Amino acid sequence: MAQPWALHPDRALPAEPGQRAIAREVYAATADLPVISMHGHIDVGAIRRNDPFGDPAELFIIPDHYLVRMLVSQGYRNSDLGVRPLEPNAPFEADHRLIWRRFAENWKLFRGTPTRYWIEHELVEIFGVTEEPSAETADAIYDQLTATLAKPQFRIRELFDRFNIEVLSTTDAPDADLADHRALAAEGWGDRVIPTFRPDALFYPHRSGWRGAIAALSARSSVDVTDYRSFLEAVQERRFAFVAAGGLATDHGHRTANTTPLDAADAERIFQQALTRPVDAATGEAFAGNMLFESARMSTEDGLVMQLHPGVGRDHADAVFQAYGPDNGFDIPEAVEFTRSLAPLLNAFGLDPRFRLILFTIDETVYSRELAPIAGVYPSVKLGAPWWFLDSADGMARFRELTTETAGFYNTSGFVDDTRAFASIPARHDLARRVDAGYLAKLVAEHRLTIDEATETAVDLAYNLPKASYARRPQQ
Amino acid sequence: MAQPWALHPDRALPAEPGQRAIAREVYAATADLPVISMHGHIDVGAIRRNDPFGDPAELFIIPDHYLVRMLVSQGYRNSDLGVRPLEPNAPFEADHRLIWRRFAENWKLFRGTPTRYWIEHELVEIFGVTEEPSAETADAIYDQLTATLAKPQFRIRELFDRFNIEVLSTTDAPDADLADHRALAAEGWGDRVIPTFRPDALFYPHRSGWRGAIAALSARSSVDVTDYRSFLEAVQERRFAFVAAGGLATDHGHRTANTTPLDAADAERIFQQALTRPVDAATGEAFAGNMLFESARMSTEDGLVMQLHPGVGRDHADAVFQAYGPDNGFDIPEAVEFTRSLAPLLNAFGLDPRFRLILFTIDETVYSRELAPIAGVYPSVKLGAPWWFLDSADGMARFRELTTETAGFYNTSGFVDDTRAFASIPARHDLARRVDAGYLAKLVAEHRLTIDEATETAVDLAYNLPKASYARRPQQ
Amino acid sequence: MAQPWALHPDRALPAEPGQRAIAREVYAATADLPVISMHGHIDVGAIRRNDPFGDPAELFIIPDHYLVRMLVSQGYRNSDLGVRPLEPNAPFEADHRLIWRRFAENWKLFRGTPTRYWIEHELVEIFGVTEEPSAETADAIYDQLTATLAKPQFRIRELFDRFNIEVLSTTDAPDADLADHRALAAEGWGDRVIPTFRPDALFYPHRSGWRGAIAALSARSSVDVTDYRSFLEAVQERRFAFVAAGGLATDHGHRTANTTPLDAADAERIFQQALTRPVDAATGEAFAGNMLFESARMSTEDGLVMQLHPGVGRDHADAVFQAYGPDNGFDIPEAVEFTRSLAPLLNAFGLDPRFRLILFTIDETVYSRELAPIAGVYPSVKLGAPWWFLDSADGMARFRELTTETAGFYNTSGFVDDTRAFASIPARHDLARRVDAGYLAKLVAEHRLTIDEATETAVDLAYNLPKASYARRPQQ
Known part of the structure; x- marks a missing residue:
């Protein structure tokens, strides 16, 4: 078994050692600064109510058009990923564990994309996931995330x-x-x-x-x-x-x-x-x-x-x-x-x-x-x-x-x-x-x-x- | 005399040593894979008949619009490089050794271009040429290539x-x-x-x-x-x-x-x-x-x-x-x-x-x-x-x-x-x-x-x- | 006090040590070549008369549209920087020391720009300035430049x-x-x-x-x-x-x-x-x-x-x-x-x-x-x-x-x-x-x-x- 999934402290810094050393020093001055987020699309009601995030598919997949579009580009329909059609009786995937599996199995599609970078950061840094998504790990990660998202400190x-x-x-x-x-x-x-x-x-x-x-x-x-x-x-x-x-x-x-x-x-x-x-x-x-x-x-x-x-x-x-x-x-x-x-x-x-x-x-x-x-x-x-x-x-x-x-x-x-x-x-x-x-x-x-x-x-x-x-x- | 012309094993890989080491490993996994060539312009008749390639000018210069255009950009006419005008009686250069010389003398025009990279690869790797094209080496290379192209294994x-x-x-x-x-x-x-x-x-x-x-x-x-x-x-x-x-x-x-x-x-x-x-x-x-x-x-x-x-x-x-x-x-x-x-x-x-x-x-x-x-x-x-x-x-x-x-x-x-x-x-x-x-x-x-x-x-x-x-x- | 302002001999060469060593060698072959300047906007009359350059604001700021535009982008008017309006009675800043101060105080705006590179080169290499422009150094540099520009060898x-x-x-x-x-x-x-x-x-x-x-x-x-x-x-x-x-x-x-x-x-x-x-x-x-x-x-x-x-x-x-x-x-x-x-x-x-x-x-x-x-x-x-x-x-x-x-x-x-x-x-x-x-x-x-x-x-x-x-x- 490989060592646990982790974020490298130098990720996304320049590869060349001289520039990396300088970049580390520059980055260190900003790493802990507060976040000013002036152009977001978070629902204010969810903040006021302090809503929980729902299950992993609801948090990571269904509302994320970056992620959905990549899976669509390889043949899934939006509805296969839990996106609800406007037509009331139209079918859509309601099994969120299955939706999560579809994502996990296709993790390689995101290589080199910001979605990969962001989700890797979220899973490891925020939610403590220690295995990379894959067909094999999908269910275990889903269960771990579900348990974590239920905790009050994750509201x-x-x-x-x-x-x-x-x-x-x-x-x-x-x-x-x-x-x-x-x-x-x-x-x-x-x-x-x-x-x-x-x-x-x-x-x-x-x-x-x-x-x-x-x-x-x-x-x-x-x-x-x-x-x-x-x-x-x-x-x-x-x-x-x-x-x-x-x-x-x-x-x-x-x-x-x-x-x-x-x-x-x-x-x-x-x-x-x-x-x-x-x-x-x-x-x-x-x-x-x-x-x-x-x-x-x-x-x-x-x-x-x-x-x-x-x-x-x-x-x-x-x-x-x-x-x-x-x-x-x-x-x-x-x-x-x-x-x-x-x-x-x-x-x-x-x-x-x-x-x-x-x-x-x-x-x-x-x-x-x-x-x-x-x-x-x-x-x-x-x-x-x-x-x-x-x-x-x-x-x-x-x-x-x-x-x-x-x-x-x-x-x-x-x-x-x-x-x-x-x-x-x-x-x-x-x-x-x-x-x-x-x-x-x-x-x-x-x-x-x-x-x-x-x-x-x-x-x-x-x-x-x-x-x-x-x-x-x-x-x- | 300089050492023989050769292709560096690390050519076109990143210069920075850390990235180069990784790139070498990645490249090694692909270097010997078969070629899938789905969009070419090779004449099928030539393949069926297993035609020989002709002389060096016929192989490298006259039909290569990348190469001809670069020499034209410096004042040659297409016909100077053996390209035959449509008009039956219009003159064009028929001395292929001379055409090759024109190319060899102007080798420096191709610095930094893919033509340079491809032809260097072809001359060294496929045809065993050991000297760089120049006014001085043109004739010797022409003769060597002519002899090589006549061999059955070069059909x-x-x-x-x-x-x-x-x-x-x-x-x-x-x-x-x-x-x-x-x-x-x-x-x-x-x-x-x-x-x-x-x-x-x-x-x-x-x-x-x-x-x-x-x-x-x-x-x-x-x-x-x-x-x-x-x-x-x-x-x-x-x-x-x-x-x-x-x-x-x-x-x-x-x-x-x-x-x-x-x-x-x-x-x-x-x-x-x-x-x-x-x-x-x-x-x-x-x-x-x-x-x-x-x-x-x-x-x-x-x-x-x-x-x-x-x-x-x-x-x-x-x-x-x-x-x-x-x-x-x-x-x-x-x-x-x-x-x-x-x-x-x-x-x-x-x-x-x-x-x-x-x-x-x-x-x-x-x-x-x-x-x-x-x-x-x-x-x-x-x-x-x-x-x-x-x-x-x-x-x-x-x-x-x-x-x-x-x-x-x-x-x-x-x-x-x-x-x-x-x-x-x-x-x-x-x-x-x-x-x-x-x-x-x-x-x-x-x-x-x-x-x-x-x-x-x-x-x-x-x-x-x-x-x-x-x-x-x-x-x- | 920091060490005197100076131009690094390797400035603007590639950071990676291997490429830098090569670049140094290549650059050395050109560093002392004569300048061929085929597309300039220097006033021929100034050359014929061998005019002096005037004061630091006249040399560096007022006629330089690169420099003026950057200061304008942060709220100065052109006239604040000594640019004379067409209207004869319109006001404009005539205190050139003050104009120089405005520039020196805003030195940081030019970070990463060619203006910064050029002016740094000029101040250090041509005029022997040893301190970086700032609110604190503005007057001293102004005085030094004024004295230097008065010398005959700076015509x-x-x-x-x-x-x-x-x-x-x-x-x-x-x-x-x-x-x-x-x-x-x-x-x-x-x-x-x-x-x-x-x-x-x-x-x-x-x-x-x-x-x-x-x-x-x-x-x-x-x-x-x-x-x-x-x-x-x-x-x-x-x-x-x-x-x-x-x-x-x-x-x-x-x-x-x-x-x-x-x-x-x-x-x-x-x-x-x-x-x-x-x-x-x-x-x-x-x-x-x-x-x-x-x-x-x-x-x-x-x-x-x-x-x-x-x-x-x-x-x-x-x-x-x-x-x-x-x-x-x-x-x-x-x-x-x-x-x-x-x-x-x-x-x-x-x-x-x-x-x-x-x-x-x-x-x-x-x-x-x-x-x-x-x-x-x-x-x-x-x-x-x-x-x-x-x-x-x-x-x-x-x-x-x-x-x-x-x-x-x-x-x-x-x-x-x-x-x-x-x-x-x-x-x-x-x-x-x-x-x-x-x-x-x-x-x-x-x-x-x-x-x-x-x-x-x-x-x-x-x-x-x-x-x-x-x-x-x-x-x-």
Whole structure:
């Protein structure tokens, strides 16, 4: 029998001994820093209720679209992995032990992926698993995890402390009542769990669900939303409600980075049309671009930091979308353009000291060509961390390599995770700290930076920059 | 005098000693595996007849567009290097010793290129040359090679054994009679040399030669091709003939990845027009996109694996095309788009367990943005190996770095060469095995993978994956 | 107190000891070679007059758009850094010591950037500064620099010798009188300082200033420029004047790489319209594309090497452009296309032995996809060095990695700086030599090249190739 499964203390640090020694020293300065998690998708209700995590399939597999998509790529259907179809009577695998076995048997598919790195970290470091997943070990690990997850110290708020999370931002609909956030605040958790305003559903009038989102906005706000003007008022009111509940940022997932404003009359006409009859995609996209512009304007007033991540072709497989709904692994990136698309917004607000914009991409070709030059000159702009498919060891290394020489370190936001899986938060932050340590170690080893500079920079990237990038504006 | 020219056993492995030691161990597990060569351009007739290779210029220079293009880039004309103009009376260099000298004198142009790596491997390892090409050594090497090439053990089928080629796929026109493949099968070589169905000439009705290709299809098949419907029937019949002759795949070199189907009536109208009068480029491209969709449909029926490689601007220099015809070094890549282009095809067939699609690109920007996400979720899709300009040490390393974290290793096809030069096959497969060993060694050295996992993965990439990716479907 | 600030002799060489040892040897062969500086922006008048450099803010900060943009990205206005607004009465910081302090206090922003590398080199190596810039050291360094800059051996022509500059090319307007160049020639400096013909202002008829540029051209030439034909004559006459003054090249900064020629009648119509009334942007861009074609044609006649660098979105922030004019840090790259855009030009002149074209980009995605394949076959084309944002340690390394395997070393121009800051010339060339040595050392360490080949190649890249790429044609 092999020795017990364990995490190597030098994992994901550079292989070359000289750089590794430097990287170890740099990493050590950040390893125990608190976690600033400003862009997550954890359910605030689960935190307030301090829900247990359920069984291993419920924790690790069914809700993790990274993991499900990899198994789907080798022939499983989503439903084989416990993903519930929308159609009430459609079959899906309900045997969670069997689902876990399917994952364990296919462990090799994840070689070289961040999923492998994260889950290895979670199983070993958090849950004390000592054997690698495989057909042979699947049942024993399942039983061990089940027993562990039943313990009180493995509930979400206990892990919150263990993970050293200083602040975690959730992502919330514009009509969220924010009651859970208020309840948490009443318990003294108001600075630890804060909401983020995510209004995408309101901004795409050609998509199904838009009228419902408008109705919900109208119901939640004090404004009767009947036209474009009242719509803007209601959006602004909800933003202020998020500010009051501790919110620091908005989040915008758009098809493109278009930010061209519309004449108020045109926006009104589109709005009215969408209330009663279909709007074509081009018109809807134009309205969405206009709303990015308006969102930036509102940010100059209420101080919410604007986060933008364009370029994802959502729900590429119609059949999967019809069967299971969105977010089931079939989102595929597209080429994205920032330089011209952001020009209207940046010309209006880019030099305004009240405005802050954090840009994310999953199209790496814009790192050195567009994003680093934009963030390297506009005072309002910072580059967000590598995101989604790029939140990985090699992906993060490329981000630094392709942006630092033009934008430096101090026009980036520092590490921002994008987590749906709560238990993966420490692994993700730890990996980012290791990769940044490795990049900085290379600069030190090549005599382009001193070790003291590298260490200070690493601490900034892990802690100070994410805090400062989302901090409330002083005079607000 | 320097010591004799030799291949270093550690060539193309990582320079850092720790990674090199690991890479050596990983590479050793693959070095002697049989060669699976599923995407080549070797003439099947030459194999059947067991042709000799001719003189050194005929073997190494005149038919090698990589090599010719590099010498052209420094001022030689194609005809200076023995490439025969189409015009019967046009002059071209017929002195093959002189052509060889031109190459040898310019050996330094190839520094850092895969051509250098391959030819060095061939000269040293296969032909026993002990001096580097130069003005001084050109004649002696020419004489030695000439003598060696005359020996019976240097004929193609003897080298087939020496190269340890388990299976080699040729590329064949849709009207190929497949007689050579049948003759080889009769000699017991039926599993070693198989055809690939390459119907591009039939799919672009605006290109010169289309009517001739249709006529040849009609003549070869039992179908009288007079309209779109009979055209599809004839194509399907020919595909079945390829299946019967051992074929496992089709191959499609398109300008774009467009796969939008046409109404049958529209396709019929274009087809009829093209039979009698010119079709414009946009119409022709639309027809080609439709035919990719139809080819995918046929693949679900006959089981042929579909290979697609879009994005090459062919014959960029009109004068060279006029003088020498296609494939003379002036093909230049263009930006290519997969996410939207493949949506029609993947929505129709992407989740069908009978369908298999292998995607190739020479636009690296789509590796992490589009190809890895597509292959990382669609069960029908695998990523082909880095191809053409990217079939190189650094190019292959970038492929792994940019695709593995999203698609893993097991959504790639393993190594697939694209060889016109038979003698370069061992060098190409050897280089791929070394580069993959180096990438895997990095993961091991960074404690992201164990050495056992790395070794198993290397064997899969070199042998098991290419075999499985093109294997005949079980229930077919 | 720490030990004095110093440059490490191995800076920017590979960290791994084996590669570093090789890189040291390769670099040593190039470290003392003369500087060939073929693409600079130094004011020829300053050279002729042998101007002093002014104070530290005037030398290092105010005119350096790299440095200013980084400070602007963190909240300074251009005017805070001494950049003078166009509006005569607008305020700007006139206290140069204070400007220097602002820079010194923000030294950390430059970590990992080429600005940091260059300025560190300049301060230590050229000016003998022994402390790193900081709030504490700012004043002392300012005083030391002020004293040093006052010494006669720190004037530009003395530094010209100290920097070992063999030839420096300036960039000059088409109506430049070239008097300073002639005066320098009369002093025996005719081979050391030569002009470059930069006609962009004449080629974009929709831009403000075009009529003025045409008038200036008409005034400077012997031709009365009243129509398109006389315009071409005047351009050609001025090009010959540049040839007579020692010029070797033209330089073209275009929005795109479009080179489609216009009918003479269409060009004439646009020209006439632009003389009297506005021309829209599309028409203006078409004229500019035509003028690239015409410039290539002229190059075949007068032998000037054509340099083209498309893809910069100029003056992204309107407010900064209105306040300060062009070139103030807000130029942002855009995606660029070469394959189709250059087809008209390359089909007309690409195989002409009299024509030479050097291509630059700041969109790295075209390196392996388009530029290396184009330069790797067209005899007239060479790839220029990584430029602007990419003239950096990692940027130059990526250039070699992404172009060498397809284009080799000998289809590149060797190192070409693009310097506005005279004192940074040695640092830039030194960094390029180190990075190329590192890339070559990797090839040697991986047994893909011998040390002798690497050393010869390094010397070619640093000296012989830039000389040859711009050399006057023999029979001219």
